[in-house]
Amino acid sequence: MRWKQIEDEPKTFALIFETGDEIASVLQQFARGQGLAGSSFKAIGALSYAKLGWFNWETKKYDPACVLDEQVELLSLIGDIALRDGEPQVHAHVVVGRSDGTAHGGHLLEARVRPTCELILTENPIHLQKKLDPKSGIALIQI
Amino acid sequence: MIKIKRLGCVLVLIGLTATMAHSQDTAGDYVAPSEAVPRGKAPRMQVQLLNPGEPTKQYAVIFYQGDEAFSGLLEFAEKYHVTSAHFTAIGALSGATLGWFDPQRKMYKKIPINGQHEVIGMSGDIALYQGKPVVHTHMVVGTSDGTTRAGHVLDAYVSPTLEVMVTVDPVAMQKRFDPETDLTLIDPALK
Numbered sequence: 001m002r003w004k005q006i007e008d009e010p011k012t013f014a015l016i017f018e019t020g021d022e023i024a025s026v027l028q029q030f031a032r033g034q035g036l037a038g039s040s041f042k043a044i045g046a047l048s049y050a051k052l053g054w055f056n057w058e059t060k061k062y063d064p065a066c067v068l069d070e071q072v073e074l075l076s077l078i079g080d081i082a083l084r085d086g087e088p089q090v091h092a093h094v095v096v097g098r099s100d101g102t103a104h105g106g107h108l109l110e111a112r113v114r115p116t117c118e119l120i121l122t123e124n125p126i127h128l129q130k131k132l133d134p135k136s137g138i139a140l141i142q143i
Numbered sequence: 144m145i146k147i148k149r150l151g152c153v154l155v156l157i158g159l160t161a162t163m164a165h166s167q168d169t170a171g172d173y174v175a176p177s178e179a180v181p182r183g184k185a186p187r188m189q190v191q192l193l194n195p196g197e198p199t200k201q202y203a204v205i206f207y208q209g210d211e212a213f214s215g216l217l218e219f220a221e222k223y224h225v226t227s228a229h230f231t232a233i234g235a236l237s238g239a240t241l242g243w244f245d246p247q248r249k250m251y252k253k254i255p256i257n258g259q260h261e262v263i264g265m266s267g268d269i270a271l272y273q274g275k276p277v278v279h280t281h282m283v284v285g286t287s288d289g290t291t292r293a294g295h296v297l298d299a300y301v302s303p304t305l306e307v308m309v310t311v312d313p314v315a316m317q318k319r320f321d322p323e324t325d326l327t328l329i330d331p332a333l334k
Contacts (some may be wrong), residue, residue, distance in 0.1 A: 066288060128203055
């Protein structure tokens with residue numbers, strides 16, 4: 001993944017992923033490296049593999065909704081970054097399109113890029129904090 | 144002659160059936176674009192300005208369990224005097240009503256979404272019509288097997304959260320009524 005800051009106000013980055021990059025982990029690393037704490041981002045591209053999650057209220061965990069071990073278009077990736085216990089936490093959802101044009105989507109668990117993914121991220125001066133929500137069992141942004 | 148009469152009867156019957164099907168569909172299955180949006184259905188919504196002092200404002204608008212997000216976004220726009228904005232969101236829902244615009248009827252056909260779904264992608268904008276903000280948003284929702292449904296958002300009941308990142312621009316965007324569709328459309332030339 002190569003990146004560049006393309007604007008100062010609002011602080012905006014372009015992140016360009018390459019074949020073989022795994023988006024969730026690379027983005028998490030970037031967030032930690034840059035100290036991101038109040039960001040939103042969107043991306044398009046294409047993937048050779050995607051693992052998508054669905055939030056299960058019974059188990060309070062993300063079930064793997066589907067695994068697509070094939071070339072798919074990354075039609076939409078939308079997400080945000082907030083702090084949980086001082087650490088940036090990336091939260092992203094994706095829609096992918098298969099070769100017949102049908103769409104699959106879910107919570108981003110794993111996405112392997114082929115050949116590119118173009119992500120634009122805006123970071124804000126005010127930080128967002130996440131706290132554990134006892135009802136859902138996951139950390140939600142609290143204002 | 145007899146043949147023609149019979150054909151006439153059949154045509155009348157087809158016509159009647161079609162009319163009945165039409166009226167059955169219309170009852171509750173369609174909604175007019177001008178339908179009033181309720182208020183007070185997102186009591187847990189929270190708003191944070193993320194870049195104080197800048198002309199282009201970045202807000203986090205966060206919804207929680209039970210909030211109805213579409214009317215909540217309109218309340219946000221009214222309260223913060225938004226005249227032009229665009230946003231993206233992710234989260235999850237306990238249910239929603241999406242719409243598909245039927246150009247013949249000039250109405251949205253309701254697409255009911257029942258049960259827990261991921262909000263995989265929601266994007267939209269806010270512009271003014273007759274001085275009042277109007278929220279226009281579409282979403283893709285995901286089921287437990289990763290298949291998707293999508294449409295124009297009529298209502299969306301949040302569970303457990305929906306994170307909306309809004310960019311509010313300093314220059315107002317205006318909508319005008321389009322008699323061909325009965326929709327209000329953004330007209331960049333309108334001041």
